[in-house]
Structures are given as C-alpha cells and as structure tokens.
Amino acid sequence: DTEVTQTPKHLVMGMTNKKSLKCEQHMGHRAMYWYKQKAKKPPELMFVYSYEKLSINESVPSRFSPECPNSSLLNLHLHALQPEDSALYLCASSHAQGDGYTFGSGTRLTVV
C-alpha cells in the first residue's frame, strides 16, 4: 500500500459547523503533515506530526485542530471556519527526515 487516503474528497460546511478531515497511511511512515493550498498557489505547511507528536504548528488559527490518534491516522478538526478558509487541504506522509512526501488526493473544502 503506497497511498495516503483522505476523506472526504469534498466538503461544504457552514461557518457554525464542526467537521473533521481524515487521513490514513499504511506505509509505516512516521511523519505526517497537513498542508493548505489555495488556487494557483503552492501548498502551505500547517502542521507536522513526528512519531505521533505535534512537532510543528505554523501559527495556524485555533479553529483548526490537528489530532494524531496513532501512527497511521491524522485528523484535522474544523470549527467556526471563515469563507477564506476554503481551499484544498492536503495530507502527506514521509518515512523519515529528508525524504520526499507522499500526498493524499486532498479534501476540497468550501466554507459558506
């Protein structure tokens, strides 16, 4: 299994909703990441988990809350988002430091 699986693929949510994005990998990778990508822009790092511990938070607003229940799963909990948070949210994983990432196909989020 060489994939990173993200669900859902599309999500529309209101500004008062609470939702979660899910990411799963079974490659034995010990680092997992959340990126945000707006149209025609490069991906921007949000969070890094290394060995199930949060190691990098790029000053992301608290309405985004990451969670790593185990080495294969990564969640992103969403609450009280703004329309400008609409974007493609990408999960990625890597085996070790210095390795390239494998990306999931992303969740396309629209906040209304």
Add this chain to the structure above:
Amino acid sequence: RKEVEQDPGPFNVPEGATVAFNCTYSNSASQSFFWYRQDCRKEPKLLMSVYSSGNEDGRFTAQLNRASQYISLLIRDSKLSDSATYLCVVNIGSNDYKLSFGAGTTVTVRA
C-alpha cells in the same frame, strides 16, 4: 527574499522539444531538494529527488548547484503528458520535516 523562488513560466513548447528551468533557494543549510509535479486540481506528486551529483530518471534530469543555491530540471523529448506545474521543494535549514514549496513553473507541451 522568498525561501524558494521559481520562474512561473509558462513554458510553451512543442512535442519533442527540450525544456529546462531553475529554482533558487535562500537557505544555504538546506540539504533536501525535490521536484514535484502537480496537475490541475490534483495533489502534488514526487517527480524526483535531487542529489548533489545530479541525477537522471528517463527523460528528466535534475541538477543541484550548491555554490549558487539553485536546482534545475530538464525535460527531454517533451510529451503532451508532461504538461503540468512543476514545484521545486526544499527543506528549510536543518529541519528536514519542514519543506518549502516554490510557486511552481507551468509547462505546456503542444502537439
């Protein structure tokens, strides 16, 4: 100065042509370098890592110039399927978990 800078293009080339473009990075301590390919509305996919000695994968050749702090990608014998945005990716300083993406170079191969 941005951490990673790329010529946005677009590079519009005929099938069979050779196209090459560069990416500069600002942090001299960077150690990991990659080229990713991203198709419209899809996720980035790792094209190749870039090694100090340069490396080749089929029609694709990547080079690293540490002295001038740039990496390059050359595509030979371009195919229509090579049309994509190519993202230059570099680790930030000593933290290999933190990769910075360039804004991408758009390549369009025409028949």
